[in-house]
Amino acid sequence: MFKPKSRSIEKIYHWVFSLLAFTSLAFLVGIMLILFKEGLPIFKHVKLFSFVFGQAWYQTFDPPEYGILPLALASIMVTVGALFVCVPLGVGSALFLNELASYRVRSVLKPLIEILAGIPSIVYGFFGMVIVAPLLQETLNLPVGQTAFTGSLILGIMATPTVCSIAEDALGFVPKSFREASFAVGANRWQTLTKVVIPAAGSGISTAVILGMSRAVGETMTVLMVTGGAAVMPNSFSSFFAPVRPMTSTIAAEMGETVFGSAHYSALFAIGLILFFFTLLFNIAAELISRRFRVKLGIGR
Amino acid sequence: MDYKVRVKVNHVNFFYGRVQSLFDIKCDIYDKMVTSIIGPSGCGKSTLLRLINRMNDLIPHTRIEGQILLDGKDIYNPKVDVVEVRQKVGMVFQKPNPFPKSIFDNVAYGLVVNGLTNRSYLSGKVEKSLKDAALWNEVKDRLGKSALTLSGGQQQRLCIARTLAIEPEVILMDEPASALDPTATLKIEELIQKLKEKYTIVIVTHNMQQAARISDYTAFFMLGKLIEYDLTAKIFRNPSKTITEDYVTGRFG
């Protein structure tokens, strides 16, 4: 009744799809190769050690100095500071949504937080620059409002919706039977939450935190606009309330003024390379932890 | 037993990964007969059914040994196109699974994907298939409506109509009534009785009364082995093995 079909069309589609599927792999490898190709020449000018541990980033001096330690410390400072904001707020909100919120509150807040997660970073940066920084400068009596602290605060608020969303998903995976078993032995809701639910969702929550951290390290526009941009070595706790210059904002701020192929150009690519591996590390850690989480709760992929 | 053999299952072993789930199955399925496959859950009855139209190809890490012959030709021969096998061996699934398309498009789907797109031919064919599946009177005024608006029993008859449209030689049914209420089940059973005039039907069921009511032959499976295969009347009244008797009389299972 039917004519036999051509099998070659099927094969062609299969090949096209597999080819395109590998483009994402190709892009990842491509990015790495480009960063190496454009970044490695910096080591003709600076030794690896003095690049990574050099305490001065004076790109405009003659001869220029390319030591990224102040930039890296600034990134770490701002990221850690952001964690102090986004972890309690994000995870706390997730627990609230999962445990306390009524169905109606939840069905309003959850999409709302998701939509807020989409606010562009430039808007956060702008808000931080025109509202938060002047406010902090005045209330804390600082010489300038654009500091590592301001960056941490804005970045933390910015990462909160993301952390909340992922943590909430993780909490949703905790089987109802875990809670019921806990209630059945007379535990109240708080005990059930802290002794059963949080430990069960622990690695899922850690994944949320790591991904939030990864986002904070890689965030560019916000820190560029609110951290002040001074590439100085942080030397004490008060540095937290002084301007700093994280790695991402260094790239963004200086790439425009470099000469293609120059030492400065290479130095910025080398910073990109370091950022790339930083976030790669975070992602692999998040992946491993979330895999353990899925195995623990018996969730199939 | 001088009926024509339509499907010949020849020493079939089947493996999910390292686990063997069918052991040396051998049976002949006769033309224009209803053959039931019964047995406790997990005995391999659905697995065997899905082997007859190579549906298990879709499950990764599975392996088959032996042959399944359709009209004397091994459907697992590497030269055979799996698509042609499935054109000849249709399947109705446990849960009604109409596509999220109109009733008309559901029935016409099998024809369209096989290159028959003439509109008037399709209309005639859709009408005939729906009539054969005893659904025409209920849906003739709303062929353009989504198939998902039908009741469960209607959906299952739609799935049967969809299968009839491509005129297969063999129709496999995997517990087709288990998700339906008694009235809908009755309709499906009547339909099966009517369809066997034209088609060879293999039906997996966990309902022994159903097997007894509708089938000519019955195969009893347990733990991946074919325990007994004979005329339905014999299996239910006078089985040759005690274990079959224990099962059909409801002593376990």
Next chain:
Amino acid sequence: MRKKINQSLGFFFLSLAVTVTIFFLSVLLYFIFSRGFRIISWEFLTAVPRKAMTQGGVAPAIIGTLYLTLGAIIFSLPIGLACAIYLCEYTPKSFVVNIVRISINNLAGVPSVVFGLFGLAVFVKFLNFGVSILSGSLTLGIMVLPSIISAAQEALLAIPQSYREASLALGATKWQTIKKIVIPSALPGIMTGVILSIGRVAGETAPIMFTAATFYKRGYPKSIFDEVMALPYHIYALMTEGVHPAQQKDIAYGCAFILLIIVLVISAVAVIIRGVQRSKYGLQS
């Protein structure tokens, strides 16, 4: 008794966390909306900038953002969709799938400024597209690829296996099944993901800083090899360049307002579409 106090205290802090989060975000929205709204006028939306950016409108930046976003989606949607189809429907050896999946996850985590570097080195310099809509769109497209892939994957995985089986059992080939059954059923889900990605692309700044964007351009771009003004970059530039900080700040408020409206409306549409779809198919959130 202590049990109860602990519980009340704990719940108090959880409620506090939500309140603080919502408060901060509301303050942000309040300032941008209230101050931005004052700036918006018909001229602001439709005219080109005048008098060293202190007057006129930001229409070229709005148009530029539109072009860049459109370009990015045109580039990434087919690739992303094909990739998702391959991963979900063609089930090749799991080792290969794993490699591709891991690289997608990692690509998703690469900082946006690094994409900018890649775009600069490859599209602007190596392929010699220059600072242009093309370079910027390609860079943004690569950046957004992982989110399109995972959204499409999620939508494809939500399609019941029984649809595929029914289609194959009727003698359809794999590609026919994908084209006629799987993709149409998954379309709303794929759309949601794509729309969310559009929102993200429209707001990105770092990837276009060195690949596409310019602070000031006379008139509108005429070809894909032209550089463009873009809303997010324009906000940054207004705050850091130029000679009239006070007036520029107001214009930046206006731009932030427009950008926020665009992005929020886009994500709200996506979230609503998904909600409708979920209730239609009876899937859980």
